[in-house]
Amino acid sequence: MRRHCLTLLVAALGIVALGLATSSSAGDERYLVIVHPGNPIASVERGFLRNAYLRKEVDWPDGHAIQPVDLTARFPVRDQFAHEVLNKTAAQLKSYWNQRIFSGKGAPPPEADGVDELIAYVLGHPGAVGYLPGSHDAGGAKVIEVR
């Protein structure tokens, strides 16, 4: 067992050293979370929102099916949202969806290639939830608090 521990320690130290020699950080752009104006909720638990985007939670408390929508990867706020709400880096999120797709267990949320397009999607789907750059107007969608 001592041999196993020593080998593990050497491997771990090697990776930690490489990690310390480099750096990685998500952006720091703030975001707003929006839902359809008819959705009665005013705030949502971060864990609930995470599970909604990972397709583990499928219903709002009122029974409507949750319809999450993403922005495409060209929007920095996407990484920020993934980091703070989903607790995943872009690569980890991609890996997660590859696992789901190739095991038949689900597909990622649809992607909007523009903030206005995302708002229009949310306004057109009673169960939709999306996120915007914090500086952007919600355009008639309902902004909710993330607890």
Place this chain on the structure above:
Amino acid sequence: MGGPRATERCARAAVVAVLLAVPARRASADPEVAAPPAPDLVSRKVDVHGFVSEGGFVSTANDYIGASSHGSLKLAEVGLGLSTQVTDRLRVGAQLFARDFGAIEDAPRFDWAFLDYRWKSWLGIRAGIIRMPFGLYNEYTDVDSARVPILMPQSVYSFRNRDVLLSHRGFAVYGNRALGPAGGLEYQVWLGALDVPSNALTLPGYTVDGIDSKYVTGAQVFWQAPLDGLRLGGTALRASLDFDVTIPPATTEALIAAGVVPPDYRGALVLSLRPDTLVIGSAEYLHEAWSFAAEYCRAFQRLRSSLPAVQPTLEQDTEAFYAMASYRPSALLEVGSYYSVLHLDADDRHGRSPKYAESFLAFQRDLAATVRLDVNDHWLWKLEAHVIDGAASLDAATNPHPARHWGLFLLRTTVTF
């Protein structure tokens, strides 16, 4: 075997029929909702996905994954799948998979093909050919783009067992339950039959004529801890398999001559693997660009035969565990390493029993390191090195004189779409 095969054909036909019946494009969403018109973000009603992998490997000694000691380019895998969200709660899909993986060639077959009805967050049901939940990664072992190593820790995710534990035909119930400040639970239970191709297992000295899966059942629970990124869980599964085999003619003649079997005996034998029980504890932690995982597995197996004089009952308690870490410093690069240990007999980790010709045939310790390069979102390369002590997982037929210390090097590229 006729019943299950007929059921499987029906399930496949049903899945394909549903997929073909779905129009190629989705109609405008929610027509009952008034203006503004919602954009159609889901451009394809039927999602098509797939991957193609090719690679090569060479070992410094011993033949592993085929003739590795001479080098080999047989590290190919191909998958092609279709899936669609029929309604908000009903999903259907199928995936074909083929591989030429050194010593193992799989003709195209269904990896999975099932209907998935998600009634509530806490209750869904799947029916068809379903990937087997086992540990953190068994459902995703073919998804090269979803992991860092080329070879997952082989003590737990052996490429030899891939076709045995890959999937089952039957039913699964699953769900997700929030526990408030205590985190959340993910769970699934299943019952079905294994779909084991005849080339999936080799029994030295026997010709395998057929494999009959009686059942496989199991349960898996993961606890999403309040600490972000931490998952702890366990899986238990139990299976029962019968192997119809034929013993070599020379052995048959010797048994007849010795009076052990009647003169008209033709060499047929039934080997029953019952029970075949696996349990595994799993832990995973994701933090920023770091990923950590560790699992501990035990397999309890009893092999009985219809002729104990020829094949006495064998009992085995195998122990396997590993720890793995990876780090992604940039979108292009990811590095990872693991240490994986296999003990064929948990009570004899150092191979002191006389049943081992060499003590190192009782264990295998594998220290691996991988560099992964993501050229873009769809194309990646991996380079991997293994330093191995022991030979417990080697095929004795192709390694009559195995080396204890050896190395394995692999290169692989994968395109995913």
